[in-house]
Amino acid sequence: MNWEDAVTRTGQVIEWPYPVRYDKQNDVDVDVVVLGGGPGGCMAAISAAKKGLKVALLDKAYPKRSGGGSGFDHWLNTPNPASNVTPEDCVEWERVSFNGYSNSLSRYIAAREAYDTLLEIEKMGAKVRDLDDKFKGAPFRDEKTKFVYCYDYENRFQFRVWGATFKPAIFNECLQLGVQVFDRVIATSLLTEGGKQGARVVGATGFNMRTGEFYVFRAKATINAMNCHQGSWRFSTESIGLDTFKPNITGDGPAIMWRAGVELAQMERSKATMPPGYEYPSYGTGNWWNTWHPATIVDANGKEVPYLDADGNVVPVEDRCRPRPGQKFVAERSRHPLYCKPTMPADLADRIKKGEFVLPLYADLAGMPWYERDAIWGLMVGNEGRTKIPVIINYEAAGFDSHRDILQNYFTLSGEPYPSMDSTMALGPFRMEAFGNGGEVVVDWDLRTNLEGLYAVGDAILAGNYWYHACTTGRYAGRKAAEYAMSLQSQPAIDAHQVDEERARVYAPTKRKSGKDWIDWKELRFVGARAMQNYCGAVRNEGMMKMGLKWIQDIKNEHYPESYASNPHILLRVLETYNILTVDEIIFQACLARKASSEILGHFRQDYPEMDPPEWHKWLTIKQVDGETKTGDLALDFHGDLAENYEAHNPTYRGFLKKKKA
Structure with a gap:
């Protein structure tokens, strides 16, 4: 029942169901405070708590399922005993695929410790193996360990997992270790030594989105585990679509970091996407991409559309998850010939227009080997984010049977190959903030930011992406933050004036302005998005x-x-709207600073049309210093030698790869 229906039926305006305590302040002293309760934040909290420290975890939702906690289907880039793929290999395919704009530092850390992290989460209760032997005999299953792999059945460094079991297991581990969980508490600012921008971080502030109570967290170490920025280009008060409006991902992290003086990079990166209201259920249409690979695709007459490898050879279903001759391995999302999966013909749209294939297309799961069909529909789609109920349960309740039926594909209905949109939409004003490999915080080999006492994990890290990366960097940063906290003799001092100023900022919107009509937050979001569409579009x-x-x-x-x-x-x-507007400012300033065009960054300038000139092949950094914007640059390989630096910063860590070398 929505608000209007409730008022109509009862004849009364429903009162706010929680006590409102704007005047109450809660002071919390801990060793480590974690901002954001997604997978990375929870793993960071666990790692710090295992050191015996007092840890607080904030999240604007309930961490048992928040931050992608509804599920995921694959755990990527994981060297393991069944594979010869190395951490260096995992870093290299992403570096090549994204023309250097991949954060090799955090990716290397993730690859070095991903297998250890996976086994640790398994001990917490997550399902990572085919223990019920559902896929016994399948070519992607290791019969000894019962691990099941995806995308490359020969090199076996990418796991299929029952991702819907992960977040509850991780969250329960937090509770068992005594982590103080503050759910429905949103972080609003970082507290710094002396209240100065750019100084050592000594905690954070927040407020409860139900009661309005204010929180002051004093901590020796602070971990930014908030999500990347979204919502700058796309917002509609009505046609919100099925996947474009993620209400809790609003750029709080980068906005809060910016106000504190944290260095960000690659904030100019974005990509074209569809406007609100034009998308279909995530993973709920038959297709050939990502979770649905290697689904067989047929046209309306049952004619199969061929998968082609990078050399143009037709690839049968049994070879679609194997490297072609001469290919080192197959990577999940690479489109580079060295690492790409076989996929639909590049000229599919033209062949459809000429009548070779009749629309609509379909995914023919029923015509595939049993193990591929059950892996796609039951395991992959069944565990991906937000798919269990809206896709698996609802479709099957409506009569869909993957053993019998085909499922319509929407990518090609307009004649365009991918995604389901015409060229005018692709060139239009709607953009996405480069979700995955996007702009965010710059970190060092301890995953520490440029501010002492502040660390970052997962999607809060420059070019962060994926569950394996979030969990592994969370585990790593929690360890590093704990070591730093243990090196301090006493709790830092909180600047009372800084706290008072933040309280005034947070509660200012609760006071009606006399003699004026107030402005709804949706109006601000809508007009802000229109500014981005009009002046920072394609x-x-x-x-x-x-x-x-x-x-x-x-x-x-x-x-x-x-x-x-x-x-x-x-x-x-x-307050989220204020953060989005702050991120909009950062994006505009970053785009102005990059005086060149770049295809990989989705940045096309009429006044600087040369595409990816060598002198601009670098990270652009941006931060506030004494309230003024400062831009700089950073070499794409600023991390230095990967193995050497990792070993130097982790001399006592013993994991799978260290044991393997020994």
């Missing part, structure tokens, strides 16, 4: 971006103060 130039930046600044400085929050939940949305 084609950019300095004049347009300066206009857009001024527009965003005017919204933030002149109209945001007129917003009003009638209860703590609306206050949450108002």
Whole structure:
């Protein structure tokens, strides 16, 4: 029942169901505070708690299922006893595939410790093996260990897992270790030594989105485990679509980091996408990509559409998860010839238009070997994020049977190969903030930021992506933050003036402005998105971006103060809107700073049309110093020698790869 129905049926306005305590402040002293309760945040909390430290974990939702906790289907880039793929290999395929714009530092850490992390999570209760022998005899199953692999059945460094079991197991481990969990508490700022921007981080502030209570966390070490930024280009108060509006991913992390003086990079990266209202259920359409690989595709007459490898050879279903002759291995999302999976013909759209294949296309699971069909539909789709109920349960309740039926593909309905949109939409104003490999915080080999006492994990790290990366970097950063905290003799001091200023900022929207109509947060979100669409779309130039930046600044400085929050939940949305507008400012300034075009970054400038000139093949960094924006640059290989630096920073760590070398 929605709000309007409730009021109509009862004849009464429903009151806010929780006590509102805007005047209450809770002071919490811990050794380590973790901001964000996703998989990376929970693993960081576990790692620090295992050192015997007092740990607090904040999350704006309930961490048992938040932050991608509904599930995932594959655990990638994991050297293990059944594979000859090395951490260096895992880093290299991403570096080559993304023209160097992949954070090899955090990717190497993840690859070095991913197998150890997977086994540790298994001990917590997550399902990582085919213990019930459902896939016994399948070519992707290791009969000794009962691990099941995906994408490359020969090199076996990418695991299929029952990802829906992971987050509850990780969260329960947090509780068992005594981690203090503050659910429905959103972080609002970092606290710094002396209240100065760029100084050592000594904790954080937050507020409860139900009661409105304010929190001050004093900590020796702070870990940023908040998600990457989204929501800048796409927002509609009505046509929100099925996948474009993720209400809790709003750029809180980078906005909070920015205000504290943390260095960010690659904030100019984005990519074209569909407008709100034009998407289909995630993983709920028959296709050939990602989770659905290697599904057989047929046209409306049952004619099979061939999979082709990088050399143009037709690949039968039994070889679609094996490297072609001369190929080292197959990587999950690479489109580079050295590592790519076989896929649909590049000229599929033209062949459809000429009548060779009749629309619509379908995924023919019923015509595949039993193990591939059951792996795609039951295991992969069944465990991916937000698919269990809306896809598996609902489809089967409606009569779909993967052993009998074919499932329609929507990617080609308009004649375009991928995704389901026409070329005008692809070139239009709607963009996505490079989810996966996007811009975020710069870290060193301890996963520490440029501010002492502050660490980052998962998608909070520059170019972070995937569950394996979030969990493994969380485990690693928790270890490093704990070591730092244990090196300090006493708790740091909190600057009272900084706390008072943040409280005033947080609660300002709760006060109605007399003589004025208040502004709804949705209005601000909508007009901010329109500024991004108009002035930071597919084609950019300095004049347009300066206009857009001024527009965003005017919204933030002149109209945001007129917003009003009638209860703590609306206050949450108002503060998120402020964070999105802050991220919009950062994006505009980063785009202005990159005076070159770049295909991989989705950055096309009319005034600097040369594509990826060598002198601009680098990270662009951006941060605030004494309230002023400072930009810089960083070599793509700023990390130095990977193995040498990892060993130097982890001399006592003993994991699978260390034991293997010994």
